[in-house]
Amino acid sequence: MVLLFMLAVAGLILLTNLFLLSILVYVKTQQIVVDPEMLYHYYSWKEFTVVSAGVCLLVFGGSLYKALSLSGGGPTVAEMLGGRLISQATTDLQQRRLLNVVEEMAIAAGMPIPQVYLLSDTSINAFAAGLSPANAVIGITEGTLQRLSREELQGVIAHEFSHIANGDMRLNIRLIGMLHGILLIGLIGYFLMRSLRFAGRSRSSKGGGGLLAIAAIGFGLMVIGYAGSFFGQWIKAIVSRQREYLADSSAVQFTRNKDGIAGALKKIGGSAVGSYISSPFAPQYSHAYFVNGLNFFWQPWFATHPPLEARIKRIEPAWDGEFLNSVVNKTVAPEVVEAAPSG
Numbered sequence: 366m367v368l369l370f371m372l373a374v375a376g377l378i379l380l381t382n383l384f385l386l387s388i389l390v391y392v393k394t395q396q397i398v399v400d401p402e403m404l405y406h407y408y409s410w411k412e413f414t415v416v417s418a419g420v421c422l423l424v425f426g427g428s429l430y431k432a433l434s435l436s437g438g439g440p441t442v443a444e445m446l447g448g449r450l451i452s453q454a455t456t457d458l459q460q461r462r463l464l465n466v467v468e469e470m471a472i473a474a475g476m477p478i479p480q481v482y483l484l485s486d487t488s489i490n491a492f493a494a495g496l497s498p499a500n501a502v503i504g505i506t507e508g509t510l511q512r513l514s515r516e517e518l519q520g521v522i523a524h525e526f527s528h529i530a531n532g533d534m535r536l537n538i539r540l541i542g543m544l545h546g547i548l549l550i551g552l553i554g555y556f557l558m559r560s561l562r563f564a565g566r567s568r569s570s571k572g573g574g575g576l577l578a579i580a581a582i583g584f585g586l587m588v589i590g591y592a593g594s595f596f597g598q599w600i601k602a603i604v605s606r607q608r609e610y611l612a613d614s615s616a617v618q619f620t621r622n623k624d625g626i627a628g629a630l631k632k633i634g635g636s637a638v639g640s641y642i643s644s645p646f647a648p649q650y651s652h653a654y655f656v657n658g659l660n661f662f663w664q665p666w667f668a669t670h671p672p673l674e675a676r677i678k679r680i681e682p683a684w685d686g687e688f689l690n691s692v693v694n695k696t697v698a699p700e701v702v703e704a705a706p707s708g
Contacts, residue, residue, distance in 0.1 A: 366540075366600055366603065366604055369596060369599060369600045369603070370543060370547070370596075370600065372596065373547050373592075373593060373596030373597070373600070374420070374421065374424055374547070376592050376596065377420055377424065377547065377550060377589060377592065377593060378416075378417045378420045378421070380588075380589045380592055381416060381420050381550065381589055382413055382416050382417065384585045384586075384588075384589060385412075385416055388581070388582070388585075420550070423546070423549055423550065424546035424547060424549065424550075425546055426546070427545050427546035427548075427549035428542050428543050428544075428545055428546030428547075429542070429546075430545075431541060431542040431545035431546070432539065432542030432543075435538050435541060435542060436496075437500075438494070438495045438496040438497070438500035438501070438502075438538075439479070439480070439493075439494040439495030439496075439500050439501045439502030439534070440480065440482075440500070440502055442492075442494035442495075442502070442504075442538065442541075442650060443480075443482035443494060443502050443504045444482075445644075445646050445649075445650075446484060446492075446504065446642065446644045446646055446647065446650065447484055447485065447643075447644045447646075448482030448483060448484050448504045449482060449483055450480060450481070450482055451463070451464065451480075451481045451482065451483050459510045459511065459694075460483070460510070462510075462515060462518070463481060463505065463510060463518065463522075464481060466515065466518050466519050466522050467479065467481055467503060467522055469519070470519065470522045470523050470526050470619055470620075471526070473523070473526075473619040473620070474523075474526045474527075474529075474530055474619055476498050476526065476529060476530060477498050477499060477501075479493075479495070479498075479501040479502050479503050479529070480502045480503075481502065481503050481504075481505065482502055482503070482504040482505070483504075483505060483506075483507060483510075484504055484505065484506045484507065484642070484644070485506075485507055486506040486507065486508060486641075486642055486643050487506070487507060487508040487511075487638050488506055488508045488636075488638050488639050488640050488641050488642065488643075488658075489506065489508045489509045489512055489513065489629070489632065489633045489636055489638065489639075489640050489656075489691065490505075490506050490508075490509065490633075490640045490641075490642060490654050490655050490656060490658050491503065491504060491505040491506065491509055491521050491522070491524075491525055491654070491655040492504045492525065492650065492653050492654050492655065493525040493526070493528040493529050493533075493534045493653070494534050494537070494538065494650070494653065495529065495534050495535070495538070496534075496535050496538060497535065498529055498530075501529045501534060503522065503525050503526075505521070505522075506642070508636075508638055509521060511693045511694055512632060512636065512638075512691040512692065512693060512694065513628075513629055513632060513691075513694075514628070514694075516622065516624060516625040516628065517625050517626075517628040517629040517632065518625075518629075519620050519622070519625045520616050520620060520622070520624075520625030520626030520627070520628065520629050521616075521625075521626070521629050521655055523615065523616035523617075523619040523620045523625070523626065524612045524613060524615070524616040524626060524655060525612075525655065526615075526616075526619060527611065527612035527615030527616060527619070528608070528612055528653070530615070531608070531611065531612070531615070533608050533612070533653075534653065536604065537650065537652060537653040540600070540601065540604060540652065541649050541650060543600075544597040544600065544601070544649075545649070547593040547596060547597050548590060548593045548594060548597060549593075550586055550589050550590050550593060551586060551587055551589060551590010551591065551593050551594065552590065553586050553590075554582070554583045554584065554585065554586025554587035554588075554589070554590055555583070555587055555590070556583075557579055557580075557582060557583030557586065558580065558583040558584065558587065560579070560583075598669075601651065601652040601669045602652075602668060602669050604652060605652040605653075605669040605670065606668075606669070606670065606671050609670050609671055609676065610671065610676070610679060613626055613676055613679065613680060614679075614680075617680065623680050623681065626680060627677055627680045627681050627684070628689065629655075630656070630673050630676055630677050630680075631673075631677060631687075631688050631689040632688070632689045632690075632691040633656055633673060633691075634673045634674075634677075634688035634689075635688030635689045635690050635691060636690075636691040637691075638691075640654070640655075640656045640657060640658060641657075641658055641659065642654065642658040642659070647659060651669050652669040654669075654670070656670055656673065657669065657670045673688075674686070
């Protein structure tokens with residue numbers, strides 16, 4: 366992961382220098398120059414060093430800022446994704462069942478009981494977030510509550526407890542901070558392009574040249590940002606895939622039942638509502654969901670999660686390849702809530 370991060374920074378340094386070099390040469394010559402000797406005349410090692418240092422400062426500064434903003438741990442991530450905390454005093458039967466399952470899996474895993482956040486999405490997905498088991502949270506979508514049986518819900522929650530127990534969630538949060546620095550150049554270009562919508566209405570025609578320059582700079586930075594996105598998705602894919610297999614096997618260990626986690630995966634594969642998270646911040650935490658939460662054109666090549674078929678086959682080698690239809694559970698049997706024994 367560290368090597369890929371350094372490779373990404375090196376790529377950003379190279380692309381940014383090439384971009385600024387092309388702008389500088391064009392401004393001075395009014396033409397695109399490809400002669401290396403002439404390029405060296407306009408762009409020395411001094412400029413290259415200054416720009417490279419600026420890119421490094423921007424990347425590492427952006428990573429540090431994002432890491433500090435996520436220092437609140439799990440609740441910060443859950444609220445960023447639009448989750449709302451489920452009260453322990455809730456009388457909603459589905460939410461009550463969820464809290465009971467979380468408590469059961471905490472006992473099975475020998476870990477503290479985390480807070481639970483509910484996302485308004487109708488899709489089937491979940492995540493664990495936090496810097497330590499003490500401030501960990503579990504987030505789950507409304508579609509997961511409505512479409513999974515209690516046994517399948519146990520499998521999903523047990524999977525997330527594996528991420529807590531194995532330290533995956535701490536790595537996931539650190540990965541968000543690291544990747545934010547890589548993506549920052551592209552974000553700057555994006556905001557420059559957005560600013561043109563408002564600037565174009567308020568400026569006269571005399572300012573057209575300045576707006577054109579801003580547009581060119583913004584577009585160039587966005588192109589550089591796509592390189593950052595490429596490396597970011599690559600890093601996520603490498604880090605996340607094998608951890609998902611481990612979490613699936615741990616879910617079977619915690620629940621002593623392979624049908625729960627396997628049934629949940631089968632229902633996701635056969636569900637019309639899918640597993641996508643609608644929050645605008647969903648891409649930042651895409652590597653930490655129960656299943657793939659995004660729909661990118663590069664997903665088949667840089668998927669953060671193994672294919673559902675591969676995950677199910679590892680749990681049920683004799684699986685016939687048929688997914689399950691997921692329907693909304695209109696009724697949920699009330700559960701008796703018993704106080705945990707003291708000590």
